Amino acid sequence: MKKGEDIAPIRDTLIFGQAVTNALAGQDPSDAIAAWPDDTEVCGCNGVSKGQVVASICAGNDTLDKVRGHCKASASCGSCTGIVESLLKCTLGDSFKAQTGPKPVCKCTEHGHAHVRKAIIEQDLKTLPDVMQALKWTTPDGCSSCRPALNYYLLCAWPREYKDDPRSRFVNERNHANIQKDGTYSVVPRMWGGLTSAKELRAIADVVDKFNVPMVKVTGGQRLDLFGVKKEDLPAVWADLNAAGMVSGHAYAKALRTVKTCVGSEWCRFGTQDSTGLGVKLEQATWGSYMPHKFKMAVSGCPRNCAEATIKDFGVVCVDSGYELHVGGNAGIHLRGTDLLTKVATEAEALEWSMAFVQLYREDAWYLERTAPWIERVGLPFVKDRLAEPEMRAALVARFLESQAVYQVDPWAEHAPKSEPVKVFSPLADLREGFTQPEPAE
Amino acid sequence: MNANVTINWTDVGAAIEVAPQSARRVETIMGAIAVFRTVADEYYAVFDKCPHKGGPLSEGIVHGRAIACPLHNWSISLESGEALGADAGKGCTPTVPLRLEEGRILLGLNF
Numbered sequence: 001m002k003k004g005e006d007i008a009p010i011r012d013t014l015i016f017g018q019a020v021t022n023a024l025a026g027q028d029p030s031d032a033i034a035a036w037p038d039d040t041e042v043c044g045c046n047g048v049s050k051g052q053v054v055a056s057i058c059a060g061n062d063t064l065d066k067v068r069g070h071c072k073a074s075a076s077c078g079s080c081t082g083i084v085e086s087l088l089k090c091t092l093g094d095s096f097k098a099q100t101g102p103k104p105v106c107k108c109t110e111h112g113h114a115h116v117r118k119a120i121i122e123q124d125l126k127t128l129p130d131v132m133q134a135l136k137w138t139t140p141d142g143c144s145s146c147r148p149a150l151n152y153y154l155l156c157a158w159p160r161e162y163k164d165d166p167r168s169r170f171v172n173e174r175n176h177a178n179i180q181k182d183g184t185y186s187v188v189p190r191m192w193g194g195l196t197s198a199k200e201l202r203a204i205a206d207v208v209d210k211f212n213v214p215m216v217k218v219t220g221g222q223r224l225d226l227f228g229v230k231k232e233d234l235p236a237v238w239a240d241l242n243a244a245g246m247v248s249g250h251a252y253a254k255a256l257r258t259v260k261t262c263v264g265s266e267w268c269r270f271g272t273q274d275s276t277g278l279g280v281k282l283e284q285a286t287w288g289s290y291m292p293h294k295f296k297m298a299v300s301g302c303p304r305n306c307a308e309a310t311i312k313d314f315g316v317v318c319v320d321s322g323y324e325l326h327v328g329g330n331a332g333i334h335l336r337g338t339d340l341l342t343k344v345a346t347e348a349e350a351l352e353w354s355m356a357f358v359q360l361y362r363e364d365a366w367y368l369e370r371t372a373p374w375i376e377r378v379g380l381p382f383v384k385d386r387l388a389e390p391e392m393r394a395a396l397v398a399r400f401l402e403s404q405a406v407y408q409v410d411p412w413a414e415h416a417p418k419s420e421p422v423k424v425f426s427p428l429a430d431l432r433e434g435f436t437q438p439e440p441a442e
Numbered sequence: 443m444n445a446n447v448t449i450n451w452t453d454v455g456a457a458i459e460v461a462p463q464s465a466r467r468v469e470t471i472m473g474a475i476a477v478f479r480t481v482a483d484e485y486y487a488v489f490d491k492c493p494h495k496g497g498p499l500s501e502g503i504v505h506g507r508a509i510a511c512p513l514h515n516w517s518i519s520l521e522s523g524e525a526l527g528a529d530a531g532k533g534c535t536p537t538v539p540l541r542l543e544e545g546r547i548l549l550g551l552n553f
Binding site: 072075076085147148167428 | 464500
């Protein structure tokens with residue numbers, strides 16, 4: 001347009017978009033991608049242009065995995081995977097075969113997630129080496145992709161027998177805090193249903209002063225996040241927060257994160273039910289449970305939905321006659337509104353359904369699969385069928401409670417110093433003080 | 443390397459203080475060093491700084507003879523310090539000479 005060119009031939013495309021005009025013309029959408037200029041950014045995470053992807057394909061990288069490994073396009077968040085596949089298709093033509101069959105867990109194995117989960121149960125595999133041996137892993141001790149996945153599958157399948165392996169967990173779940181770009185950590189204490197008190201706020205303020213915490217931020221999940229805490233200070237920070245009655249908020253874990261609430265019938269003139277109270281109960285029932293990915297909940301006291309329950313993994317919208325239960329929402333890379341699971345009349349039923357849903361997700365989804373893509377993959381009827389049957393629902397709740405009996409413990413209290421400093425959080429040796437620099441060699 | 447240079451070996455702790463598939467930090471005036479122990483009980487030391495964005499390698503997942511950086515999952519060789527896989531050739535973190543003697547970890551720190 002800047003060049004003053006006639007836009008008549010591309011008028012429809014400008015107004016309705018490439019997909020519509022291509023569809024109307026009966027064209028493949030990948031034709032449009034083929035026409036992109038070479039400097040068009042394909043992968044926003046790693047800054048890879050279309051020209052670089054095509055060059056990588058021309059250099060012999062003829063599969064999605066090879067392209068990812070070579071130029072990093074689609075290797076981080078994965079939202080440009082479709083575009084990279086289209087480029088493979090239009091660059092290689094008929095010789096490109098899209099991935100068929102289940103995608104392997106990682107490069108250490110040919111097996112997909114579903115096969116691995118099934119084998120763990122059917123073959124009674126109860127340790128990481130057992131799984132790797134039985135399923136013929138090609139590496140001695142896996143990699144940073146498969147180890148966390150297998151560790152999760154084992155602790156989900158055998159909550160009482162399997163011993164959680166911290167060395168197969170990502171740094172945040174090992175240090176119970178979120179690592180930041182400068183190597184410091186952020187710490188989020190749990191605030192049940194988003195509620196706090198003068199006592200908790202005082203304790204948090206004292207920690208901020210005592211440990212020179214450079215920034216405190218209110219999170220989207222109604223918590224306070226303390227940024228810039230040094231690793232060696234973590235155990236002492238937890239001890240102080242524990243002393244004021246606070247526990248880990250698991251803001252760092254593939255686990256129940258937060259239950260966001262509005263004030264509901266206790267204060268709001270529109271509230272139909274006690275949304276805050278239900279939020280606290282939901283959080284107390286489900287905190288500490290490890291899941292395939294992070295899991296967020298919310299409870300809104302009326303259909304105005306101030307707690308934004310319909311973009312959460314499990315959301316409750318209170319109505320005058322009871323509780324609407326919504327599942328599979330996500331506000332991340334792809335915005336997805338929830339699906340209505342069911343409507344129940346009492347708080348007790350809402351709690352029962354929430355635990356059953358969480359357990360079904362824990363047992364069925366693949367590691368790092370949020371509820372939204374999981375429900376898209378298995379279909380809402382699969383979820384509804386299993387939860388609608390009272391016996392199946394009760395069995396799911398029973399298995400959830402069994403796991404909670406083991407895993408609902410505060411990791412901060414477990415690691416906070418009792419009498420002596422916590423060794424693994426301190427350096428093995430510190431040679432900075434009293435270290436005299438030797439004379440430079442000739 | 444000049445054959446006349448003798449390495450100054452510094453005792454930094456007991457070998458058992460580093461658990462298999464994990465790492466511990468050693469603070470020095472030249473920056474932190476990460477001491478690793480693999481699943482096969484081999485020990486390595488490299489500077490605790492990912493060549494990509496400076497992430498603390500000692501906090502990564504140890505797999506085989508490599509470490510996955512906790513910040514952006516670059517895989518770094520514990521033997522050479524070189525970035526591996528998709529990031530090969532893009533950077534290298536300096537390695538530090540290490541030997542075990544009577545259950546102690548000795549680092550060659552010539553600075």
